[in-house]
Amino acid sequence: MRLSLHVAAKDLRAHSLLVGAWCAALVTDLVLSTGWAHMFVVTWPMAYDLKRLAVSLLAALLGAFVAVAAIHTDPSVSTTAFWLTRPIGRGTLLAAKLLVVALAAVVPALEQLVAAAMVGAVATDAWRILVEALFFQALIVLPLAAIAAITADAGRYALSVVAALAALPVVQTIVSYTVAGRIFPGRPVTGLFTAAGLVATTSLVVLGHQLLTRKTRRSAALAVVSAILVLVAFNSFTPAGRQLRLPAREDRGSVLPTDTRPEIQARVGAGGLSRVPAGVDRARVLVDFEVTGLPSDTVAYPLAVRASWSFPGGPSVESKEIGFASSWWTEAVTSQPLFEDAIGRLLGTSMLGSRPKSLAAGAGFELAPLDENRGRSATLALDVELLLVRLREAGRLPLQPGREIWAGAHHLVALRARSDWPGVRIGHLRPSLILRGGMWHDAASGLALVVLHKSLGEAAVAFGGLEEFSFGGGLSHVRHRTLSLGYPAQVNAEWLSGAEVVAVTVEPEETIRRVVRIEGVRFENVRQLDGRGL
Amino acid sequence: MTSIIETERLTRRYGRTEAVRELTLAVPEGSIFAFVGPNGAGKTTTIKTLMNILEPSSGRASVLGVDSRKLGPDQLRQVGYVSENQELPAWMTLAQLTAYLAPLYPTWDAAFAEQLRRQLDLPPDRKLRDFSRGMRMKAALLASLAYRPRLLVLDEPFAGLDALIRYEVITGILELSEQASWSVFISSHDIHEVERLADWVGIINEGRLHLAEPVPSLLGRFRQAEVSFPEGAALPARLPADWLNTETAGHMLRFVDAGASGTADDEARIRAALPGASNVALTPMTLEAIFVTLARRFRQPAPVGDGQ
Numbered sequence: 001m002r003l004s005l006h007v008a009a010k011d012l013r014a015h016s017l018l019v020g021a022w023c024a025a026l027v028t029d030l031v032l033s034t035g036w037a038h039m040f041v042v043t044w045p046m047a048y049d050l051k052r053l054a055v056s057l058l059a060a061l062l063g064a065f066v067a068v069a070a071i072h073t074d075p076s077v078s079t080t081a082f083w084l085t086r087p088i089g090r091g092t093l094l095a096a097k098l099l100v101v102a103l104a105a106v107v108p109a110l111e112q113l114v115a116a117a118m119v120g121a122v123a124t125d126a127w128r129i130l131v132e133a134l135f136f137q138a139l140i141v142l143p144l145a146a147i148a149a150i151t152a153d154a155g156r157y158a159l160s161v162v163a164a165l166a167a168l169p170v171v172q173t174i175v176s177y178t179v180a181g182r183i184f185p186g187r188p189v190t191g192l193f194t195a196a197g198l199v200a201t202t203s204l205v206v207l208g209h210q211l212l213t214r215k216t217r218r219s220a221a222l223a224v225v226s227a228i229l230v231l232v233a234f235n236s237f238t239p240a241g242r243q244l245r246l247p248a249r250e251d252r253g254s255v256l257p258t259d260t261r262p263e264i265q266a267r268v269g270a271g272g273l274s275r276v277p278a279g280v281d282r283a284r285v286l287v288d289f290e291v292t293g294l295p296s297d298t299v300a301y302p303l304a305v306r307a308s309w310s311f312p313g314g315p316s317v318e319s320k321e322i323g324f325a326s327s328w329w330t331e332a333v334t335s336q337p338l339f340e341d342a343i344g345r346l347l348g349t350s351m352l353g354s355r356p357k358s359l360a361a362g363a364g365f366e367l368a369p370l371d372e373n374r375g376r377s378a379t380l381a382l383d384v385e386l387l388l389v390r391l392r393e394a395g396r397l398p399l400q401p402g403r404e405i406w407a408g409a410h411h412l413v414a415l416r417a418r419s420d421w422p423g424v425r426i427g428h429l430r431p432s433l434i435l436r437g438g439m440w441h442d443a444a445s446g447l448a449l450v451v452l453h454k455s456l457g458e459a460a461v462a463f464g465g466l467e468e469f470s471f472g473g474g475l476s477h478v479r480h481r482t483l484s485l486g487y488p489a490q491v492n493a494e495w496l497s498g499a500e501v502v503a504v505t506v507e508p509e510e511t512i513r514r515v516v517r518i519e520g521v522r523f524e525n526v527r528q529l530d531g532r533g534l
Numbered sequence: 535m536t537s538i539i540e541t542e543r544l545t546r547r548y549g550r551t552e553a554v555r556e557l558t559l560a561v562p563e564g565s566i567f568a569f570v571g572p573n574g575a576g577k578t579t580t581i582k583t584l585m586n587i588l589e590p591s592s593g594r595a596s597v598l599g600v601d602s603r604k605l606g607p608d609q610l611r612q613v614g615y616v617s618e619n620q621e622l623p624a625w626m627t628l629a630q631l632t633a634y635l636a637p638l639y640p641t642w643d644a645a646f647a648e649q650l651r652r653q654l655d656l657p658p659d660r661k662l663r664d665f666s667r668g669m670r671m672k673a674a675l676l677a678s679l680a681y682r683p684r685l686l687v688l689d690e691p692f693a694g695l696d697a698l699i700r701y702e703v704i705t706g707i708l709e710l711s712e713q714a715s716w717s718v719f720i721s722s723h724d725i726h727e728v729e730r731l732a733d734w735v736g737i738i739n740e741g742r743l744h745l746a747e748p749v750p751s752l753l754g755r756f757r758q759a760e761v762s763f764p765e766g767a768a769l770p771a772r773l774p775a776d777w778l779n780t781e782t783a784g785h786m787l788r789f790v791d792a793g794a795s796g797t798a799d800d801e802a803r804i805r806a807a808l809p810g811a812s813n814v815a816l817t818p819m820t821l822e823a824i825f826v827t828l829a830r831r832f833r834q835p836a837p838v839g840d841g842q
Contacts, residue, residue, distance in 0.1 A: 002637075003637070004636065006634075006637055008639075010623075010634055013630075014623065014625050016624075024617075078621070079582055079587050079588060079619075080617075080619045080620055080621050081621060082620060082623055083583050083585075084585070084587050085610060085613070085615035085620070086610060086635070086638055087606075087607035087608070087611040087638050087639065088607065088609040089606060089607045092607075137649055277775070331726065361622055
């Protein structure tokens with residue numbers, strides 16, 4: 001270990017300029033992440049956001065490049081490298097490089113932790129911030145480090161990264177339409193963590209294999225196979241690619257009142273059947289759901305649906321893809337009429353939730369078996385899993401610049417309010433992103449923001465006002481956000497002067513699962529969108 | 535006599551090209567072994583295989599009694615390696631380089647390193663990237679000598695060096711050889727460069743080892759021969775196989791006798807092979823002349839045969 005530290009220290013000295021730039025980016029990020037920047041934000045908000053994003057990305061990438069440069073300092077691909085004939089064991093070298101890789105992941109995480117502490121994050125959120133930041137930084141650093149291990153110099157490295165970036169979408173497309181569904185047909189959603197974990201693991205395997213064996217071709221083959229495995233797993237476990245599922249929670253009883261009996265009704269929706277995308281022999285059935293029997297402050301969100309189309313006497317066609325109409329379900333939440341309806345009820349305004357109150361979900365099938373059974377009456381069985389979330393008002397922020405509130409672990413600062421774009425601007429200091437709500441039941445919740453004129457009883461939906469439930473922004477836990485105000489209130493300067501931002505926490509409570517059958521579904525019953533006769 | 539380096543039918547291929555072909559070699563401990571051959575003969579590939587930089591395609595090699603594939607830190611602490619191809623950490627100064635290397639070697643002798651630095655006239659605080667080629671080679675030599683290795687492997691250490699620096703390096707190695715009990719394995723495409731150093735010579739061409747023997751033995755075995763004939767005398771149809779580079783000019787036959795013993799028997803043997811010879815003159819050859827003879831022979835279609 002002593003020698004590994006010695007080699008790692010040498011690597012950092014070798015790239016002292018890069019390390020210095022990285023540290024500068026981290027410090028800048030820290031400064032911009034804290035409340036010190038509020039004055040600047042008031043005068044120049046757009047530039048601030050751009051700069052903030054650029055600095056965050058720069059800090060993350062520079063950290064990764066430090067790791068890459070350290071690996072290239074003692075290249076394992078070369079036959080002329082200095083270290084090869086020096087008494088440095090391959091294990092020692094691997095440990096030294098992993099130390100720098102770890103540093104590139106840990107330091108930004110610590111910076112995020114310090115930033116969160118400086119803006120008043122509570123101690124219980126500290127580990128979440130740390131793990132979350134580590135997670136994201138590792139996802140950047142590890143694959144880049146693995147590619148560095150199998151390339152000899154910066155030129156080849158850059159080419160390899162470009163080639164990988166170009167190849168991944170191609171492989172992804174091939175995998176998603178060929179291999180994935182066959183290997184894990186109909187598997188439920190298990191979370192992005194599976195794929196992310198695979199990325200980290202396979203990157204470490206490639207890195208370790210190359211540094212320990214110096215068999216570059218095998219390592220490169222391992223990297224390619226690993227990338228395909230990751231994509232297969234990603235597409236199999238997360239068909240929509242980005243859905244989450246709550247873990248089982250047998251340890252807790254249901255939070256629903258005992259007299260609550262949530263029920264689900266479903267019908268083939270207005271979207272009908274479509275082929276998606278053109279040129280691929282897949283069909284997607286769009287189904288509308290209505291959930292009844294829930295408490296007024298509880299909203300159902302779709303997690304997953306597994307579907308089968310059974311013709312009497314066969315065949316039975318299982319869905320190849322599962323997922324809801326909006327694959328990124330936070331989008332579904334944002335535009336979700338049910339959600340608005342529930343907020344409207346919570347805030348005592350009838351101006352929200354006036355739109356239809358159904359959920360839409362899609363189930364993908366192979367087109368050919370459906371086409372062969374055209375006109376036959378069938379049963380469409382849908383195994384539906386819903387997440388129930390509860391809304392609670394957490395605080396109200398008057399729209400005077402400089403006013404601030406705490407809403408749970410969220411610190412909100414009013415910065416600017418304009419009736420024209422960009423609407424209402426607030427500083428939102430958020431201590432954690434992914435490690436809450438949907439992933440850990442005791443974690444902090446998501447946050448919805450609504451602009452409410454209490455005396456008029458009017459509310460304006462604040463687009464961009466709902467926190468992502470899970471993998472959002474990624475690199476930043478502190479944001480300055482612009483709430484663009486939409487329907488239904490007619491917002492003007494006078495309206496805004498009497499308005500306030502209401503923070504509503506969105507807490508996932510539990511999942512429910514129901515099987516719904518729709519009888520008498522015929523192929524002709526559904527609408528076909530791409531012009532081909534069905 | 536124990537061998538510090540041994541190879542047995544060592545072969546290394548790059549695709550379909552055999553860079554080293556069934557090379558069998560033993561380097562006695564304590565010797566200064568010159569591994570000589572033209573450019574592209576397979577010297578560097580052999581050395582990289584010995585140093586576990588490359589793996590053998592077949593056959594085996596051992597260094598310090600350990601299979602080259604298993605050569606690890608324990609062995610490398612006893613081996614110094616200097617190569618024209620080796621990439622030094624150019625961002626370091628010489629002082630930083632020695633500070634980095636010292637903890638890697640339990641036997642690192644800082645005073646000796648400083649003595650070498652003065653002897654080789656190297657500035658401690660200038661970055662290696664600002665060194666001339668000759669200075670970098672001397673820095674590499676310093677970095678490979680300061681821990682008093684048991685085996686020093688030098689791969690074309692003099693390539694591109696001017697005469698003065700070459701002289702300094704050779705002198706340095708010779709002086710150290712008098713003080714230290716070490717073995718030196720030095721490759722070169724020019725035997726003249728290593729003539730002063732070597733007590734053993736191995737000659738490699740197109741991946742094959744053609745000879746490996748002590749220098750005195752080699753010098754004793756090769757003689758430049760000039761034989762006169764009376765007018766009208768005919769040469770035999772087949773000449774002995776160890777007569778190399780035969781040339782006739784008028785009544786004179788010139789060749790290199792690679793089977794000489796350094797005694798009067800040599801002349802008798804030649805006269806027996808050439809019954810009409812009127813005059814036989816045998817002259818000792820320099821190592822360089824022997825190498826040139828063999829190099830010319832390599833270019834001819836028929837191989838010289840196994841000279842070992």
